[in-house]
Amino acid sequence: MEASTVISLTLGKTDTSLKRRKLVDQIFTILVVLSALIGVAILALLLFYIILRGAPALNVAFFTERPLPYGEPGGGVAPAILGTLQMLAVAALLGIPIGLGTGIYLVEFGHGRFAEAIRFTVDLIAGLPSISVGVFVWSLIVRHVIGNFAGLAGAIALAIIMVPIVARTAEEMLRLVPDTLREASLALGVSRRRTILNVVLPTARTGLVTGTVLALARAGGETAPLLLTALGNQFFNFDLLQPMAALPIQIYNYAVGPYEDWHTKAWGASLVLIGVIATLSLLTRWATSRSSFKAR
Amino acid sequence: MSLAKPMVAERLERPVSSRGHSMQIRGLSAYYGAKKAVDGITMDIPANHITALIGPSGCGKSTVIRCLNRMHEVVRGARAEGEVLLDGENIYGPGIDPVQVRRLIGMVFQKPNPFPMMSVYDNVIAGLKLNGRLDKREADAIVERSLRQAALWDEVKDKLQASGAALSGGQQQRLCIARTLAVEPEVILMDEPASALDPISTLKIEDLMQELRERYTIVVVTHNMQQAARVSDFTAFMLAGDDRVGRLVEVGPTDEMFTRPTEKRTEDYITGRFG
Numbered sequence A: 001m002e003a004s005t006v007i008s009l010t011l012g013k014t015d016t017s018l019k020r021r022k023l024v025d026q027i028f029t030i031l032v033v034l035s036a037l038i039g040v041a042i043l044a045l046l047l048f049y050i051i052l053r054g055a056p057a058l059n060v061a062f063f064t065e066r067p068l069p070y071g072e073p074g075g076g077v078a079p080a081i082l083g084t085l086q087m088l089a090v091a092a093l094l095g096i097p098i099g100l101g102t103g104i105y106l107v108e109f110g111h112g113r114f115a116e117a118i119r120f121t122v123d124l125i126a127g128l129p130s131i132s133v134g135v136f137v138w139s140l141i142v143r144h145v146i147g148n149f150a151g152l153a154g155a156i157a158l159a160i161i162m163v164p165i166v167a168r169t170a171e172e173m174l175r176l177v178p179d180t181l182r183e184a185s186l187a188l189g190v191s192r193r194r195t196i197l198n199v200v201l202p203t204a205r206t207g208l209v210t211g212t213v214l215a216l217a218r219a220g221g222e223t224a225p226l227l228l229t230a231l232g233n234q235f236f237n238f239d240l241l242q243p244m245a246a247l248p249i250q251i252y253n254y255a256v257g258p259y260e261d262w263h264t265k266a267w268g269a270s271l272v273l274i275g276v277i278a279t280l281s282l283l284t285r286w287a288t289s290r291s292s293f294k295a296r
Numbered sequence B: 001m002s003l004a005k006p007m008v009a010e011r012l013e014r015p016v017s018s019r020g021h022s023m024q025i026r027g028l029s030a031y032y033g034a035k036k037a038v039d040g041i042t043m044d045i046p047a048n049h050i051t052a053l054i055g056p057s058g059c060g061k062s063t064v065i066r067c068l069n070r071m072h073e074v075v076r077g078a079r080a081e082g083e084v085l086l087d088g089e090n091i092y093g094p095g096i097d098p099v100q101v102r103r104l105i106g107m108v109f110q111k112p113n114p115f116p117m118m119s120v121y122d123n124v125i126a127g128l129k130l131n132g133r134l135d136k137r138e139a140d141a142i143v144e145r146s147l148r149q150a151a152l153w154d155e156v157k158d159k160l161q162a163s164g165a166a167l168s169g170g171q172q173q174r175l176c177i178a179r180t181l182a183v184e185p186e187v188i189l190m191d192e193p194a195s196a197l198d199p200i201s202t203l204k205i206e207d208l209m210q211e212l213r214e215r216y217t218i219v220v221v222t223h224n225m226q227q228a229a230r231v232s233d234f235t236a237f238m239l240a241g242d243d244r245v246g247r248l249v250e251v252g253p254t255d256e257m258f259t260r261p262t263e264k265r266t267e268d269y270i271t272g273r274f275g
Helices: A002-057 A060-064 A078-109 A112-127 A130-146 A151-176 A179-187 A192-203 A205-220 A247-256 A260-288 B005-013 B061-067 B098-104 B120-124 B136-149 B169-182 B199-212 B225-231 B254-259 B264-270
Strands: B023-032 B035-045 B050-054 B078-086 B105-108 B187-191 B217-221 B234-240 B246-253
Touching (some): A002 A260, A060 A078, A078 A247, A192 A205, B023 B061, B050 B061, B061 B217, B061 B246, B105 B169, B120 B169, B169 B187, B169 B199, B199 B217, B225 B254, B254 B264
Parallel strands (some): B035 B246, B050 B217
Antiparallel strands (some): B023 B078
């Protein structure tokens, strides 16, 4: 009799604690799903609103013509699209190799104090407000090297912003490559250099591309450093040593203006900027995600 | 001196039939930073035989085998002292390129580690391709020959372009052996090659080792004494002392080691009294 009482008591206890745990489990599931929904909803709302406000500005002229003074109907943001693409291209050429090189150094070669110093510096640059980067490039490059506002100065500022992003993501991704793969390659009599180029980098490829795309997107949206370096331009310009238009500057100029038409154009240009960056991301992923299992 | 590049090229061109490469270990000590892991190992590794290194965990047997193709020093701060001779030449001699040493002395690891972003085909020729030379027809021939030698050809011949990571664990390990065979080494080191595999895959690896012995000198580390008894011709027993430094207790023909060892400690270990 006593024994059975004990058992039923124990079972009763287990029963309530199980119910409690199920309840807690459900509450947390709901909370997690809710926060995911909120995050996505805010993004979706943002995108929806930009499309809603920006779409009316879009027409062929918007993509092919230069901006016109207020009062003249029509005009577009073509110089800004081309300027952004040119500066991003130069910034990518400068920033991605340096960033990747830094990441490779930190993982494959760097150790001790020097590597720590580099890692610290990279973090410091990553945390630098972009306007400071603009001021730095303005005082050094614009004033003393080129002598005037120029697209190249803008590209350098964007490259400085890209380097730490590429370097830190590259470092994280290369660290994820298991040492057993490096050892497998070395044990085949493959040199260190070949091992890094042909085994480590391809294994980390997806992550490296993600880091590069993030850096491109970040640089593509920067406004402050460009105001002090590329300045902006109402005309088409393919000379990197002259002031150059960029979408973020164009958005800023339209947005601060007092005219309703300009505000619409600012929304339109925002939509174009999102489109440009999305296209670049997709192109980068497409170009680097071909199957590596093709017969050679 | 002669393990440097010209000599290596000459060796690689030597016909397979004349192979028969022995190694000698002379006073080998290994360190991780300031800590000594292995002390004063001296033993011979006869050509075209399987030599097993056995001993309890932490006795330094993996460290020793990694010293035999200079993989030990790949770990930051690790270094080795003493001599390891391949056909009479010290692989730790001045002017010797460790990359060349590893081409002559291949290694198979405990955990199968095929290159995940490469196909089965590319995994096999990885060592050759990463070193430069190779045309398509030559590569095809090497892939088939290596996979046949590794007893894997029949299982993968229809999926040579599939990812190496898509194979089963046992197949992956045989792929790693094929990859090692493709560079035509003289000695093959195996660091617990079957310890991550199921019994059937283990048996396949052991059978494979028997076949490979015809053409290669093999050193295998195992913590499985039955495996050492089954596959090896010679057995070396290592033990770490109270100072946690590994030393060689004794080495001899496997039959003798398992029936009448000279050392009491060997007998205690193989009869399962410890370890």
